[in-house]
Amino acid sequence: MAKGKTNPEFMTGVPELLILRLLSEREMYGYELVQAIEAVTGEEIKVGEGVVYPILHALEAQGCLSSKRKPVNGRTRVYYATTAAGKRRLGTLVGEWQRITGAITLAMKGSKHGIA
Amino acid sequence: MAKGKTNPEFMTGVPELLILRLLSEREMYGYELVQAIEAVTGEEIKVGEGVVYPILHALEAQGCLSSKRKPVNGRTRVYYATTAAGKRRLGTLVGEWQRITGAITLAMKGSKHGIA
DNA sequence: GTATATACCTTTAACTACAAGGTATGGAGG
DNA sequence: CCTCCATACCTTGTAGTTAAAGGTATATAC
Numbered sequence: 462m463a464k465g466k467t468n469p470e471f472m473t474g475v476p477e478l479l480i481l482r483l484l485s486e487r488e489m490y491g492y493e494l495v496q497a498i499e500a501v502t503g504e505e506i507k508v509g510e511g512v513v514y515p516i517l518h519a520l521e522a523q524g525c526l527s528s529k530r531k532p533v534n535g536r537t538r539v540y541y542a543t544t545a546a547g548k549r550r551l552g553t554l555v556g557e558w559q560r561i562t563g564a565i566t567l568a569m570k571g572s573k574h575g576i577a
Numbered sequence: 578m579a580k581g582k583t584n585p586e587f588m589t590g591v592p593e594l595l596i597l598r599l600l601s602e603r604e605m606y607g608y609e610l611v612q613a614i615e616a617v618t619g620e621e622i623k624v625g626e627g628v629v630y631p632i633l634h635a636l637e638a639q640g641c642l643s644s645k646r647k648p649v650n651g652r653t654r655v656y657y658a659t660t661a662a663g664k665r666r667l668g669t670l671v672g673e674w675q676r677i678t679g680a681i682t683l684a685m686k687g688s689k690h691g692i693a
Numbered sequence: 694g695t696a697t698a699t700a701c702c703t704t705t706a707a708c709t710a711c712a713a714g715g716t717a718t719g720g721a722g723g
Numbered sequence: 724c725c726t727c728c729a730t731a732c733c734t735t736g737t738a739g740t741t742a743a744a745g746g747t748a749t750a751t752a753c
Contacts, residue, residue, distance in 0.1 A: 466710090466711080466738080466739080467709075467710050467711050467712085467737070467738045467739055467740090468589055468708095468709060468710055468711080468738075468739045468740055469589075469590075469673075469710075469711085469739095470589060470590030470593075470594075470670060470673050470674075470677075471587070471589060471590045471591070471673060471674055471677045472589060472677070472709085472710065472711095473584055473585075473586060473587060473588060473589035473708085473709060473710075473740080473741090474585075474586030474587045474709085475587070475677065475681065475710095476709090476710075477586075478586075478681070479681075479684055482684060482685060483684075490731080490732090491731075491732070491733095492730065492731050492732075493731095498684075501683065501684040502680035502681070502683055502684050503680060503683055505676055505677070505679065505680035505683075506677070506680045506681075506684075508710080508711090509710085509711065509712075509713095510731085510732080510733080511710080511711065511712070511713080511714095511733090511734085511735090512709090512710055512711065514732075514733060514734085515709095515710095515733095515734090516709095518733095533731095534718090534719070534730090535718055535719065536717085536718060536719075536730065536731055536732085537718095537731075537732075538730095538731070538732090539731090539732075554586060555685070557585075557586050557587060558586075558587055558681065560621055561586075561587045561588070561591065561621075561622070562678055563621065564618035564619060564621035564622045565591065565594070565595075565618070565622075565674065567617065567618055567619050567621075568595055568598060568599075568614075568617040568618050568622075569598060569671070582707075582708075582741090582742080583706070583707045583708050583709090583740075583741050583742050583743085584707075584708045584709060584739095584740060584741050584742080585708095585741075585742085588740085588741065588742095589709080589710090589739085589740060589741080590740085591741095592740090592741080606700075606701090607700075607701070607702090608699065608700050608701075609700095624741085624742090625741090625742065625743075625744095626700085626701080626702080627702090627703080627704090627741085627742065627743070627744080627745095628740090628741060628742065630701075630702060630703085631702095631703090631740095631741095632740095634702095649700095650699090650749085650750070651749055651750060652699065652700055652701085652748085652749060652750075653700075653701075653749095654699095654700070654701090655700090655701075
């Protein structure tokens with residue numbers, strides 16, 4: 462099936478980070494997360510449902526998320542919220558993100574392609 | 578063989594970015610790059626030879642790098658240097674990196690897990 | 694002579710994002 | 724009524740990537 466490029470540069474772990482970040486503010490459902498990610502990143506990052514749902518299921522299986530089904534207008538929504546383990550996981554990911562970005566910024570210094 | 582975790586968070590594309598960045602300053606050989614990456618990132622990022630060599634070969638196949646063999650003390654070193662295409666590729670990657678980090682910074686704002 | 698550092702390389706495994714589909718309901722437009 | 728689109732859930736298959744673990748070989752140090 463898939464023809465387009467997979468695993469684009471610098472995207473590994475980003476969907477999980479954004480999902481945990483958004484759910485740490487308020488509970489949301491999958492379809493809502495897809496649009497919320499686009500919104501909070503200024504339309505720069507877009508993830509499909511095929512990315513979001515597997516991550517939600519995996520995080521729930523790990524105990525990082527809790528879910529509850531809510532019927533709304535005949536449709537069923539599955540709302541997810543972060544657990545204590547989920548907040549710890551988010552903290553870990555944020556730390557990793559800062560570690561990597563810090564290292565890259567350091568490595569890029571003093572170049573015409575420099576970042577900082 | 579492999580048992581440990583592969584594809585760690587936020588690392589996709591990072592080795593290629595660092596390799597192109599280092600080679601844009603001066604020509605280097607594979608074994609040297611492994612240690613240089615560790616050095617310029619303040620020991621935060623370490624990549625093995627099994628990561629570096631395949632990337633060097635792929636970039637050369639794409640015309641982003643040129644190579645020349647130099648015998649040194651009985652051993653053979655393969656020095657790589659960036660071509661014009663390699664510099665363009667580096668520019669693209671840096672742009673992507675800034676786009677993603679900018680988007681994440683935006684998304685993380687106003688949280689206790691915030692970045693900026 | 695044995696171990697370590699140098700220097701090249703490949704193979705295997707695990708993970709991940711993405712595309713492309715599939716199912717189903719409700720509302721709007723013709 | 725019928726079609727289309729948005730909503731809302733989901734799975735499957737593929738390609739690309741890193742990392743670990745090997746394999747080969749030479750020079751130097753102990």
